[in-house]
Amino acid sequence: MVLSLEQRGSIFLVAVVCLLVVGICAPFSGHDLQRMMQIAIGACAVLYGLSVTRVERLVDRPTALGLMLIIGLGLVSSMRAHQPLWALVEVALFISCGAIAVAFALARRQGGQSLDRALIVFVVLLCLIKSIQYTYAGALAFISAEGRLDPDLLLSGFSNKRFYGQFQTLTLPLLALPLLIPTLSRPLKAAVFALLCVWWLIAVGGGTRGTWLGMGATGVVLAVLGPWGRRWLGWQLAAMLGGLLLYWLVFKVLADYLGIEIANAASDRLTTTLSGRGPIWWQAWHMLVERPLLGFGPMQFADIANSIAAHPHQAILQWASEWGVPSALCVAVLAWRAGWATLGVLRERAQSTEWADLLRLCLFAALVGALVQSMVDGVIVMPNSQVWLALVVGWLMALHVWRTPQTGQLPLAWGAWKTLGLLAVGLLIVIAVRDVPHIARAQQQYLSSHDNMLQPRFWAQGVIAR
Known part of the structure; x- marks a missing residue:
């Protein structure tokens, strides 16, 4: 029996719901389980994307070119990193999040307004x-x-x-x-x-x-x-x-x-202190100054051991120090363009009481809140937050009202994106299969010599420095 595209989208969404419920609500859940949940959702998204042969455009040409530039710079930066494999894993995470966002956008377009309510x-x-x-x-x-x-x-x-x-x-x-x-x-x-x-x-x-x-x-x-x-x-x-x-x-x-x-x-937390962020911000800044063009490589902040964290708790500093300043500027420009375009639609439909318009308002609010929090916290690092960011971005992509008529994606570009997603998720699965059987022992070894504190990045023990 051949399933329709809408049915395949429904299967994808049901799988995502089950994985999210386990990853968030299970009493035994935590960072590592949520990372495995994210990889599984990425795999489901890629499989769903592979079944789609032709789609209407989700992003405009400048955005597509910008994304390809970011990925290209990330790959070059990874090849120059101290630990290229872990750097490639971070690039794969970025691509898999993109695949998840695209899958949500495709599913919403197929399912229509009933999925907004769902x-x-x-x-x-x-x-x-x-x-x-x-x-x-x-x-x-x-x-x-x-x-x-x-x-x-x-x-x-x-x-x-x-x-x-x-x-x-x-x-x-x-x-x-x-x-x-x-x-x-x-x-x-x-x-x-x-x-x-x-x-x-x-x-x-x-x-x-x-x-x-x-x-x-x-x-x-x-x-x-x-x-x-x-x-x-x-x-x-x-x-x-x-x-x-x-x-x-x-x-x-x-x-x-x-x-x-x-x-x-x-009341004890009503303080203006940086809670230890100062030293890791300085570390990221020095990394940025030392290698401004390509950075130290994705995830390579975790390759420089410190006593506080495996990421700088600041999205701009993290991206610039690891991926390079040009990549960070490209990300900032794309984020600004997308936000401005969404803002324009919100203003045009400010009086509307339609479900889609009210949902767009709330999704935009969630995105703004998360991006602001990422200036002081690891929103772009944690697996559950990455999945929800992808969900919000994907849904906004599906709801976006284009000013010019939509056209089909170029078959070559769509095929290249699907291949890239398949390679990225494949690498993440290989890393999970390699590491998961030994996670508990590795964590125990790290805790015994590092003041009984884990520093999450890809895994809960996220320090990759040898």
Whole structure:
């Protein structure tokens, strides 16, 4: 039986949903499982792409040429790197994320508006599951607490609470979409608002300042994007205040009543310190100055051992120091062009109440928040964040309204892209097969000699320095 393109897209999306649920909601989940989940999603995306013979354009010619230039510069930089294989793995990750974004765009175009609703239902259910996990862990902690409780221990499914915060930055904007739908019933809106308040409670308890920075910047941007942008901001501010109230009632009033001391309280994180980022920013800057044209090679920041991190927690510095300044400028120009084009569509349809237009607004908000957070955090490094960024970008590509008539992709270019994706995912699978059986032992060896702290990059133990 030959499946239609729409059916193949549905199979791809079902596979992605299953992998994301396991990677995010499983109690045993963490960085390494999420990296394997990402590789599996990349493989599904490439297989789906291979079944598509002809598509309408997803990007314009300058964007396609820019992407090819970035990949070409990345390959040249990899050949000059101290560890070329790991550098090529980073380039393969970039290509696989592109393949995932393209697959989401193709699936959305085939599935139409019904997939927009399915996406939001999935986000709501995912946030609901995580909220139930948090609430259940909190109830057990209060019952069994012996005078002291750490809210950080209530966060599950992520190796680090900052990775959880990145996930929230990408989902908080989308979770507000049902509240913007005029036809949605009041009971459903009340339920979604309650969930959004709990989601903000978890953001407050997690204390990821990058999430606050990203959401704050997003609020400023959306405030000037018409009435629906301001309504989105109003709902987010109301839910944030609700989350703060819930946090105060649970971790202050109830904790004091039960005589429980709260460790790592949210108020303890209201600081302006760089939390150790200064030295790694300087390291990235010195790398950039030493090799400005091609950088040290993708992922090669992790090849220079330090006591803090295997990436600089700053997207621009990371890309410029590893891939080179020309590549970083090319990425910045493409990001600016894409953002400006999306902004133009948002302004033109500022009064629209169509699902697609409201979803575009929320997707744009998620993208802005994630990009702002990437200036102080490893959003472009962590596997789950990379997958969600690809989802957001792919969906925006599918929803984009072109000013000129769409034309089919050049068969040669489409064929070259599919071949590139196949090679990239193949390399990632080879690395996973090579490393996964030995991950636990390698981590234990590293922990025994490095102050019991892992530094994530490709794997949770991400330092590749020999």
